[in-house]
Amino acid sequence: MESVWFWSLTTLVVGLIVGYLAQKSGFCSIGGWRDFILFRDTHLIKGVVGFIIGGVVGFSLLALLGAIYYPSQFPWTYFNGLKTISGSLVKTNNLTTAWITAIIGGIGVGFFSVLSGGCPLRNAVMASEGNKSSIWYLIGFALMAPIAVYVFYLIGTI
Amino acid sequence: MTQRKPFRLLPWQAGILIGLVASLAQASYYLLPKAVQGLASYRVAPPAYGFCMFCHTRDLVDWFLQIVAPMIAPAPISVIAPTMTLIGVLLGASVAARMSKQFVWRTTIAPWKAFVTGAGVSFFAGMLGACPLRIIVRAGYLELFAYVGIASIAFGVALGTYVYLKRGGG
Numbered sequence: 001m002e003s004v005w006f007w008s009l010t011t012l013v014v015g016l017i018v019g020y021l022a023q024k025s026g027f028c029s030i031g032g033w034r035d036f037i038l039f040r041d042t043h044l045i046k047g048v049v050g051f052i053i054g055g056v057v058g059f060s061l062l063a064l065l066g067a068i069y070y071p072s073q074f075p076w077t078y079f080n081g082l083k084t085i086s087g088s089l090v091k092t093n094n095l096t097t098a099w100i101t102a103i104i105g106g107i108g109v110g111f112f113s114v115l116s117g118g119c120p121l122r123n124a125v126m127a128s129e130g131n132k133s134s135i136w137y138l139i140g141f142a143l144m145a146p147i148a149v150y151v152f153y154l155i156g157t158i
Numbered sequence: 159m160t161q162r163k164p165f166r167l168l169p170w171q172a173g174i175l176i177g178l179v180a181s182l183a184q185a186s187y188y189l190l191p192k193a194v195q196g197l198a199s200y201r202v203a204p205p206a207y208g209f210c211m212f213c214h215t216r217d218l219v220d221w222f223l224q225i226v227a228p229m230i231a232p233a234p235i236s237v238i239a240p241t242m243t244l245i246g247v248l249l250g251a252s253v254a255a256r257m258s259k260q261f262v263w264r265t266t267i268a269p270w271k272a273f274v275t276g277a278g279v280s281f282f283a284g285m286l287g288a289c290p291l292r293i294i295v296r297a298g299y300l301e302l303f304a305y306v307g308i309a310s311i312a313f314g315v316a317l318g319t320y321v322y323l324k325r326g327g328g
Binding site: 006 | 165166167168169170171172173174175176177178179180181182183184185186187188189204205206207208209210211212213214215216218219220223238239240241242243244245246247248249250251252253254255258260261262263264265266268269270271272273274275276277278279280281282283284285286287288289290291292293294295296297298299300301302303304306307308309310311312313314315316317318319321322
């Protein structure tokens with residue numbers, strides 16, 4: 001815990017647990033929407049609802065224990081209004097830009113994800129099951145990440 | 159030896175467990191040594207950053223790239239140490255798949271298609287600021303824009319399904 005590599009170890013362990021659970025259940029956040037839209041099948045989308053519930057419960061627990069590093073920020077919209085959590089490569093304080101970014105980004109993510117057969121987590125799980133298509137997906141995914149950062153750096157939005 | 163029923167989870171059970179793990183991972187920032195490069199823990203990472211396929215993959219790649227391309231800035235935490243989420247998921251799923259003997263090499267007919275869709279997801283995830291997983295973690299953090307993002311993802315899925323069906327399942 002004294003080392004800075006503590007964070008690497010944490011993400012590794014979290015990844016191990018999540019990967020194991022996802023492989024055992026076939027959890028997919030995109031597949032849930034796809035099955036619901038195509039067949040009105042709610043088998044997978046219950047996983048997404050469960051994820052949200054688990055997240056709310058977990059963050060509430062952390063806020064109660066005071067183990068969240070910004071305790072006063074837990075119900076984010078309650079404390080910060082219509083400010084987005086940082087992470088987007090289009091950094092802005094303008095509300096209209098935030099809406100446009102969220103909508104275009106979301107539509108793009110959904111469109112390409114459903115063509116590739118699942119969300120990034122599902123593709124990583126399928127790659128571990130030996131699906132060569134998913135391995136190519138992950139290579140494209142990992143290579144594009146710094147390129148996307150660089151593109152937005154050139155545009156000047158970071 | 160009697161034939162045991164293979165251990166499976168339903169998606170909603172796994173969803174709740176994954177949500178708990180992903181949100182509780184946020185506490186690890188709090189546990190970090192406060193003196194990490196003189197930064198306070200709330201400066202080191204954004205909120206709801208416990209689990210993300212895109213952000214952590216980007217940070218991992220950037221961690222390796224930061225010597226050659228220092229202008230590509232990941233979240234400050236990843237400059238200090240790389241995030242291993244993708245590697246963890248691959249290892250965990252491999253263990254699960256091999257234990258239940260579900261590991262089979264499946265060949266592909268269109269690797270470039272998977273490559274392009276992966277790159278597209280990565281690019282737009284950067285724009286959204288979250289992959290479909292982190293947007294759900296953010297929704298658990300009760301952020302309004304996460305729900306906008308989830309609705310847009312649902313719309314994008316509908317659009318993609320429509321295009322896929324229109325092209326005859328190609």
